[in-house]
Amino acid sequence: MAATTAQPPSPLPPAGEVIEVENSEPGSPDVGSRSSGSGRSSSEYSGWVYHLGVNSIGHEYCHLRFLVIRGKCVAMYKRDPHDNPGLEPIRKGFVSHTLVVEEVGRKKVNHGDVYVLRLYSRLDQTKKGEIACATPGEAQKWTEAFEQAKQQAEYDLTRGANWNRLQSENEFNLDGHRRRVRRGLGKLVRIGKEMLLRQSSDLQSHERVNTNFGGDTGDALEAHEWRFVRTLNGIRIFEDIANSKGGKGILLKSIGVVGANPDTVFEMVLSRDKHKRHEWDMLISDLELVETIDGYCDVVYGTYEPKYLNWWKSKKDFVFSRQWFRGQDGAYNILQSPASHKQKPPRHGYERTHINPTTWEIKRLNTSESTPKCIVTRMVEISPCFWDRWRRRTSSNFERSIPFALLSQVAGLREYFAANPAITPDLPSTVVKSKVSESLIIQSELEYSEPNDEFYDALVRGESFEGDSDDDDNDDDDDDDDVTTPKAGKVKLKNVSWAIAGLAMKRTKASLERSELVTNSIPIAIDSSHFHGTVRQAKSEDDPNSWSSPGGEKFMIRGKTYLTDYAKIAGGDPLLKLIAVDWFKVNERFDSVALHPKSLVQSEAAKKIPFILVVNLQVPAKPNYNLVMYYAAEKPVNKDSLLGRFIDGTDAFRDARFKLIPSIVEGYWMVKRAVGTRACLLGKAVTCNYLRQDNFLEIDVDIGSSSVARSIIGLVLGYVTSIVVDLAILVEAKEEKELPEYILGTVRLNRVNPEAAVPI
Numbered sequence: 001m002a003a004t005t006a007q008p009p010s011p012l013p014p015a016g017e018v019i020e021v022e023n024s025e026p027g028s029p030d031v032g033s034r035s036s037g038s039g040r041s042s043s044e045y046s047g048w049v050y051h052l053g054v055n056s057i058g059h060e061y062c063h064l065r066f067l068v069i070r071g072k073c074v075a076m077y078k079r080d081p082h083d084n085p086g087l088e089p090i091r092k093g094f095v096s097h098t099l100v101v102e103e104v105g106r107k108k109v110n111h112g113d114v115y116v117l118r119l120y121s122r123l124d125q126t127k128k129g130e131i132a133c134a135t136p137g138e139a140q141k142w143t144e145a146f147e148q149a150k151q152q153a154e155y156d157l158t159r160g161a162n163w164n165r166l167q168s169e170n171e172f173n174l175d176g177h178r179r180r181v182r183r184g185l186g187k188l189v190r191i192g193k194e195m196l197l198r199q200s201s202d203l204q205s206h207e208r209v210n211t212n213f214g215g216d217t218g219d220a221l222e223a224h225e226w227r228f229v230r231t232l233n234g235i236r237i238f239e240d241i242a243n244s245k246g247g248k249g250i251l252l253k254s255i256g257v258v259g260a261n262p263d264t265v266f267e268m269v270l271s272r273d274k275h276k277r278h279e280w281d282m283l284i285s286d287l288e289l290v291e292t293i294d295g296y297c298d299v300v301y302g303t304y305e306p307k308y309l310n311w312w313k314s315k316k317d318f319v320f321s322r323q324w325f326r327g328q329d330g331a332y333n334i335l336q337s338p339a340s341h342k343q344k345p346p347r348h349g350y351e352r353t354h355i356n357p358t359t360w361e362i363k364r365l366n367t368s369e370s371t372p373k374c375i376v377t378r379m380v381e382i383s384p385c386f387w388d389r390w391r392r393r394t395s396s397n398f399e400r401s402i403p404f405a406l407l408s409q410v411a412g413l414r415e416y417f418a419a420n421p422a423i424t425p426d427l428p429s430t431v432v433k434s435k436v437s438e439s440l441i442i443q444s445e446l447e448y449s450e451p452n453d454e455f456y457d458a459l460v461r462g463e464s465f466e467g468d469s470d471d472d473d474n475d476d477d478d479d480d481d482d483v484t485t486p487k488a489g490k491v492k493l494k495n496v497s498w499a500i501a502g503l504a505m506k507r508t509k510a511s512l513e514r515s516e517l518v519t520n521s522i523p524i525a526i527d528s529s530h531f532h533g534t535v536r537q538a539k540s541e542d543d544p545n546s547w548s549s550p551g552g553e554k555f556m557i558r559g560k561t562y563l564t565d566y567a568k569i570a571g572g573d574p575l576l577k578l579i580a581v582d583w584f585k586v587n588e589r590f591d592s593v594a595l596h597p598k599s600l601v602q603s604e605a606a607k608k609i610p611f612i613l614v615v616n617l618q619v620p621a622k623p624n625y626n627l628v629m630y631y632a633a634e635k636p637v638n639k640d641s642l643l644g645r646f647i648d649g650t651d652a653f654r655d656a657r658f659k660l661i662p663s664i665v666e667g668y669w670m671v672k673r674a675v676g677t678r679a680c681l682l683g684k685a686v687t688c689n690y691l692r693q694d695n696f697l698e699i700d701v702d703i704g705s706s707s708v709a710r711s712i713i714g715l716v717l718g719y720v721t722s723i724v725v726d727l728a729i730l731v732e733a734k735e736e737k738e739l740p741e742y743i744l745g746t747v748r749l750n751r752v753n754p755e756a757a758v759p760i
Contacts, residue, residue: 044070045145050114050132051076053175062109067131069095069145072152074172093172095149097157098122100687103139105295105707106270106324107132113270115139116295119146119174129174135263136326147684151652158650218677219556219568220663220726226253232404233411239387250387251669253379254407260417261372262362266332268413269360270324272300280412283405290319290341296711297323301344304405317350323715325708327678328685331363335670335715357381358406359673371421378410379673516575516643516742517635521610524634526577530605531630533580534758544721544751549578555661555728557741562733571728571743575643576613576631578745584626585757589618592691593628594698596760600630601696610636611647612696613744615729619713620704625757631729631745642738646731647697651690655683658699659732665748667723674712675725681732685709717754725749 046068054060066077068089075081075089104116115136120128133139226238232254240251258265271277272287283304290299303317321339326332338354346352361377382403398404417423528537538546552571559569580600584590594601594614601612611633619625637644646657661679664672682688687705691698703709716723726748733741 043145043148044068045142045148046080046082047138047142049142050109051174052109052116052130052132062114062132065090065131067142069149072149072156074149091172091174093170095146095153096121096171097150097153099146099150099153100705101143101146102705103143103295103707104130106292106298107295108289108292113267117142121171127171127173127175131174135267136332137261137263137330140326140330154650154652219661219679220677220728221554221556222663222672222677224251233408235407235411235414237407249381250384251379251381252387252403252407253377254410255375255377256410256414257365257373258376258410258414258417259371259373259421260423262330262332262364262374264423265362265374265376265413265417266324266326266334268416269334269362270322280416281409282412283402283409290343293321294711295707296325297321299339299341301341303350315350316353317347318353318355319344320355323674323711325674325712327676328680329363329678331361331678333673333676334360334362335674336360337670353402356403356406357670359670361673376410376413378407379669380406381669516638516641517633518638519635521635524609526579526609526632526634527605528577528579531580531600531603533582533600533628533630535581535583535752535756538748538750541750545753545756546750547578547581548748548750549574550726550746550748552728552743552746554663554726555743555746557730557743558733558739560740562739562741563736569740571730571741574631574728574743574745576633576745578629578747579632580630581747581749582626582628582630583752583757584628584760585623585754586626586760587623589624589702589704590626590760591616591618591689591700592698593626593700594691594693594696598760601698606632607695609633609695613729614696614698616698616700618700618702618704619717620710621713621717621754623757624704625754626760627749627752629745629747642731642733643744647692651688654690654699655688656681657732657734658683658688659730661728661730663726663728665724665726667725668719671716671719671723674715679732721751721753723749724751 046066049065049067051063051065052061066080068075068077068081072095074093074095076091077087077089079087081087081089098121100120100122102118102120104118106113107116109132114132114134115138116130116132117139118128118130131142133142224240225242227241228236229239230237235254235256238253238255240253260268268276268280272289274284274286277284277287285303287300287302290301292298299319299321301317301319303315319339319341320336323335324332336355336358338357358381359377359379361375361379363375365373365375367373380403386398386401536546538548552574555571556568557571559567561567582593582600584593593599593616594612596602600606601614606612609632613631613633615629615631617627617629619627637647639645639648642657646654658681659679660682661677662675663677664675682701685706686709687702689700689702691700703713726746728746729744730741731744733739
């Protein structure tokens, strides 16, 4: 977070920005994204974090520390070493290629909320520690920084570095004792009962703002059809007129532009500070935390004054649960549902009310202005009969209803931030410092995502409706992800539908086979009847507990000119053929399915297929489930193609390229909002293990390795028997020669029944 900007007062001060120092070293390849081996980027990431842990006498601590990552070297300081030359670190070491970073999520520390990252070694999980950041955005940047360091360690292994030397390197450890370093006190900020040193980085030098930020509307077409019906307090109100299956009522949404970055708006929405909420929320009078389920879910109790709504009623209260997710594009989804809790029974003098199921969606708005802005969408489910009466103007009570108050919260946020511009920094938050020019380039934290369309709403079916103590004996660290920066350039806004662009630019399967598969090879006839999984192939669209293979037309993928104008096109036919689907239940996580003696891959028919891609989605539950999909190629894979390099590449390369696009075709609307339609780099979101043998590549996707993914999959499993979901699998294209993208394979899962899973 840029230190030159004002921050809102909080129990825990912002931990500061991440500074990346780039220094090109000739003769080594780029980290993570290129396989040419032309040069490797050595970057320095530095900034303030909170080190969480337990000291030698069993007391928990939270200390502000300055963390520096350069290459695979990590050092932790009590002060900023850039301002204090010769300062010795209190902890230092190297990042190992076995590093695992887990997002723990939101946690209360010293009466303030922080976002925690847990680091540990895959080989020795006892060596672990935690660091925390003020916002999820900062946590993501540190995740990316550790991923870069991890890739450097993997690169050292692949280039033949001496293994004994690597083993002798001291792995960075956030836990355990460290030597004492005495220093004087600086400016102190009281945090609860503890005094922590608060420092801020001096940006100095030249600054320029990169305004190429924002997120597009999704990578799969949705079934919603939104129609504008009214303007409330300058906020547009839309109604879903698609009558999609699986809904329990009418969906309304309000949309507005808020002059703040997504991190700030997200924190304000979750805030329980009644003094702040009274300035923008006309519904909630008081909000109290009842229980924290995990870092991404809690239960809250609230009250509201009926005189603003139903004046003839007594005081009202309510209990609801909140789940939140932050996408790889930096957008936030918050799901709120009515709930009950034994700690909050009905209260004397209050009438218990059920708050309507609602969601928040917060994403950065593409703009040329230096002041950050975001699109805030509030979606509410209401009774059809109530909405029909109001729409026909036979009743004016809508303005005195809870749905009205919920939809008006967007307008309240807009006016709150407009009246308090000092709350939001004027500049985006990630600072990139060039080693060569010593000039500072301020970049958006979302520069890794695609720019937003000029429409505020998703294009739907081609329509645009829319202080510190000296006795700390331990310290902690952070988690891993990859930096993927699209080529800078002028953003070309699209105001034509994706479907039209797709028809004009769609890549055919024949052209794909010429580039990805060996052309002079005789194709193998693949007879699906020779392959039988535990899930049957669908006989009709309504056939439950079955699978089918839809086309790729509804999925939006990167077009030929994506690196210059970010244009996406409709996907074509999948390159690989889906031949079977297995649905297993196991007591523990099950890897290497393809090596099982009874596996489809071990059959004589499968051994004749040139190449099989096995995708094993490991679903955490009680019991655990494995959803295994088998995709076959009719010809051998061209080893020089993108797919060939993915199959035989390093795990780091695979993690940076393996992409999945989800789409809930039918199902409860809140499940749709949780899953979303944005493409996800699975290797960056969860732990993926790869098994390359014979004629197959198996990808074991450990969904349980991410707290966010566990939370989402838990919601999905609650509705799985009524959900129809489409998935598209592809290898992300990042270079011009790899464009346009193509879809490897698709699958439609129709109302899968957990009881039908087969033990293995």
